Amino acid sequence: MAIQWYPGHMTQARKKAEETMEFTDIVIEVLDARVPEASHNPVINEMRLFRQRPNLKILNKADLADPKATEAWLNYFNRQPNTKAVALSCKKPGEANKIPKVCLSLTPHRGTHLKPLRMLIMGIPNVGKSTLMNALLNRRVAKVGDEPAVTKSQQRFDLSDTMSITDTPGMMWPKIQYESDGYMLAASHAIGRNAVIDEDVALFLADNLLKNYPALLNARYKLDAMKIDVTKIDGVDLLEAIAKRRSYKRHDGLWDTEKTAVAFLTDYRSGAIGRISLETPESRRLMMQESLPAKPEEVASENADEPQ
Numbered sequence: 001m002a003i004q005w006y007p008g009h010m011t012q013a014r015k016k017a018e019e020t021m022e023f024t025d026i027v028i029e030v031l032d033a034r035v036p037e038a039s040h041n042p043v044i045n046e047m048r049l050f051r052q053r054p055n056l057k058i059l060n061k062a063d064l065a066d067p068k069a070t071e072a073w074l075n076y077f078n079r080q081p082n083t084k085a086v087a088l089s090c091k092k093p094g095e096a097n098k099i100p101k102v103c104l105s106l107t108p109h110r111g112t113h114l115k116p117l118r119m120l121i122m123g124i125p126n127v128g129k130s131t132l133m134n135a136l137l138n139r140r141v142a143k144v145g146d147e148p149a150v151t152k153s154q155q156r157f158d159l160s161d162t163m164s165i166t167d168t169p170g171m172m173w174p175k176i177q178y179e180s181d182g183y184m185l186a187a188s189h190a191i192g193r194n195a196v197i198d199e200d201v202a203l204f205l206a207d208n209l210l211k212n213y214p215a216l217l218n219a220r221y222k223l224d225a226m227k228i229d230v231t232k233i234d235g236v237d238l239l240e241a242i243a244k245r246r247s248y249k250r251h252d253g254l255w256d257t258e259k260t261a262v263a264f265l266t267d268y269r270s271g272a273i274g275r276i277s278l279e280t281p282e283s284r285r286l287m288m289q290e291s292l293p294a295k296p297e298e299v300a301s302e303n304a305d306e307p308q
């Protein structure tokens with residue numbers, strides 16, 4: 001089942017962001033380093049390109065992501081025009097301090113008393129925009145929470161006499177095009193729980209990690225001690241194994257799949273399983289290639305093969 005989530009207040013957030021961007025010099029887009037392209041809002045790109053604003057992409061939560069995948073994403077984004085990308089963890093003291101300098105390198109004509117640098121922070125919910133704002137200002141000015149869509153309105157602050165920064169509410173786009181994107185975003189806690197079924201998201205995540213990070217799963221859940229070959233199971237088997245190891249049972253004696261799913265998702269989100277990325281530039285390319293509509297000649301060929 002495809003996951004979609006577009007709360008009503010986001011339409012107003014988009015309109016306000018469009019108004020603010022007219023008086024902005026650079027767009028700081030905060031992405032989740034574990035799912036950089038899935039967490040990229042195409043509407044932000046449309047708005048930015050319309051106003052011809054440069055873009056600093058921040059791959060936040062880099063301490064939770066696979067370093068090799070993050071390096072590949074940085075190379076990918078840094079090849080894009082009028083764009084720079086950096087990876088960091090906004091929760092780590094001092095890491096956000098590099099951001100104003102990078103912004104100035106993209107806007108060399110700004111950053112003076114006559115022409116202050118005006119920065120705009122944008123991104124989808126729960127990627128760390130408010131945490132970034134607090135880190136830049138070195139004080140708590142933006143409400144931070146571990147649930148999507150905590151920030152509801154824009155906030156503007158002066159970093160210095162020559163720089164200002166505006167934080168915006170998390171903004172989704174009306175329709176998520178690729179089904180896997182919805183699941184990656186849900187697994188990474190960027191989508192409200194009212195729009196997802198935890199068991200379905202956990203199964204998607206389990207299958208992804210079994211394919212790409214079997215050793216981390218084995219180390220976290222001691223599967224070998226249970227005589228389970230991590231290379232020969234699927235997501236359903238993995239969640240059942242976790243339920244058995246942690247004795248997650250319901251009152252009727254069956255394994256508690258809901259509790260297991262929530263625990264598994266929490267382990268991923270907190271980094272307890274290890275440093276994980278759910279997509280790479282190459283996996284993204286393959287996914288999009290597989291999602292392309294069939295060419296007319298291919299459809300005709302398939303129809304010709306069908307029995308009359």
